[in-house]
Amino acid sequence: MHRGPWADIxxxxxxxxxxxxxxxxxxxxxxxxxxxxxxxxxxAPIARALAEREQCDVFFxxxxxxxxxxxxxxxxxxxxxxxxxGPNEQTLPLFEKHNLTPTLNSLDEAKLWTARMNGAxxxxxxxxxxxxxxxxxxxxxxIARLDLNITLAMSHLACGATPAHPKNRRQREMFIDAAAxxxxxxxxxxxxxxxxxxxxxxFDLVRPGIxxxxxxxxxxxxxxxxxxVALRAPIVQLHSLPLGETVGYGATFIAQRExxxxxxxxxxxxxxxxxxxxxxxxxxxxxRAPIAGRISMDFITLDVTDLEAPPRLGDMAEFFGxxxxxxxxxxxxxxxxxxxxxxxxxRVDRRYL
Ligand SMILES: *Cc1c(COP(=O)(O)O)cnc(C)c1O
Numbered sequence: 001m002h003r004g005p006w007a008d009i010x011x012x013x014x015x016x017x018x019x020x021x022x023x024x025x026x027x028x029x030x031x032x033x034x035x036x037x038x039x040x041x042x043x044a045p046i047a048r049a050l051a052e053r054e055q056c057d058v059f060f061x062x063x064x065x066x067x068x069x070x071x072x073x074x075x076x077x078x079x080x081x082x083x084x085x086g087p088n089e090q091t092l093p094l095f096e097k098h099n100l101t102p103t104l105n106s107l108d109e110a111k112l113w114t115a116r117m118n119g120a121x122x123x124x125x126x127x128x129x130x131x132x133x134x135x136x137x138x139x140x141x142x143i144a145r146l147d148l149n150i151t152l153a154m155s156h157l158a159c160g161a162t163p164a165h166p167k168n169r170r171q172r173e174m175f176i177d178a179a180a181x182x183x184x185x186x187x188x189x190x191x192x193x194x195x196x197x198x199x200x201x202x203f204d205l206v207r208p209g210i211x212x213x214x215x216x217x218x219x220x221x222x223x224x225x226x227x228x229v230a231l232r233a234p235i236v237q238l239h240s241l242p243l244g245e246t247v248g249y250g251a252t253f254i255a256q257r258e259x260x261x262x263x264x265x266x267x268x269x270x271x272x273x274x275x276x277x278x279x280x281x282x283x284x285x286x287x288r289a290p291i292a293g294r295i296s297m298d299f300i301t302l303d304v305t306d307l308e309a310p311p312r313l314g315d316m317a318e319f320f321g322x323x324x325x326x327x328x329x330x331x332x333x334x335x336x337x338x339x340x341x342x343x344x345x346x347r348v349d350r351r352y353l
Pocket of ligand 1: 190192209
């Protein structure tokens with residue numbers, strides 16, 4: 001019996017989120033962003049489920065090495081795998097051997113690709129104001145003049161989390177102008193946020209990541225997104241405290257009454273943020289129990305005094321999942337769903353439902 005924390009990953013819910021976004025974007029083509037091991041949840045089972053059940057046939061990763069693993073997991077040549085990190089001398093052979101498609105981020109990358117991969121499809125990433133990755137607007141005309149087979153012209157919103165931000169509309173206008181250099185390419189501006197915004201942000205293809213995994217890309221929670229991951233841990237010990245006794249490092253929790261403390265087998269060593277200490281809660285037997293004291297590497301202590309029935313050893317504490325939205329947990333821990341999911345540690349047993 002595994003005594004530590006685990007994550008229940010609901011492949012049906014991930015597929016349902018995919019289908020929900022597909023209906024939100026109507027005509028636009030769907031894809032799935034599975035970079036960073038599908039946000040820490042496991043790229044292979046998730047990509048396979050999306051390919052088999054939802055006919056997803058376009059995927060995005062960051063590194064060609066991730067693309068190689070994805071190609072092997074999908075065990076098929078047809079799905080298009082875009083790699084955000086463009087090609088260089090060292091990685092060109094990986095692109096070629098595993099049929100990976102780069103999103104070209106500069107004139108130099110575009111020149112390398114035409115010179116060495118003559119005619120092979122490529123995307124182009126246009127920087128419209130994120131100023132992180134992507135070719136400068138001033139280089140777009142030169143890139144377009146090269147003998148390239150551009151299948152995708154894409155850009156990325158800096159302020160998708162706040163749909164009303166004026167930068168979104170400015171980036172959209174810049175994108176339309178720059179992408180006009182690539183007639184015949186599919187246009188793609190939106191990740192999860194843009195896909196769940198107005199149709200004018202949808203273009204031909206959307207690139208959702210976090211919303212597939214149950215995370216809201218917006219500052220305000222979006223109930224259209226179904227929980228897809230539950231972070232859980234067993235209760236491994238109970239302590240009855242007299243008035244005035246303390247809990248945990250620094251003795252920051254002081255019992256104001258006779259208090260029952262339950263210790264759950266999960267800590268910051270598993271990626272649960274320390275910021276949740278004395279702030280966040282867990283769901284135990286259907287009721288909420290506040291975190292009492294600091295979070296330690298391996299354990300979180302919960303005040304379960306007010307539960308109708310005291311929990312028993314082995315009962316489960318849920319830190320986010322169907323009983324508590326990921327968005328709420330992230331907020332309480334001064335984080336976003338993105339860093340909470342990708343930060344889950346190696347000790348968290350990933351289980352697929
Ligand atoms: C990570 C990423 C996405 C997916 O973003 P979400 O907000 O998780 O949907 C899409 N496009 C690019 C360029 C990315 O880096």
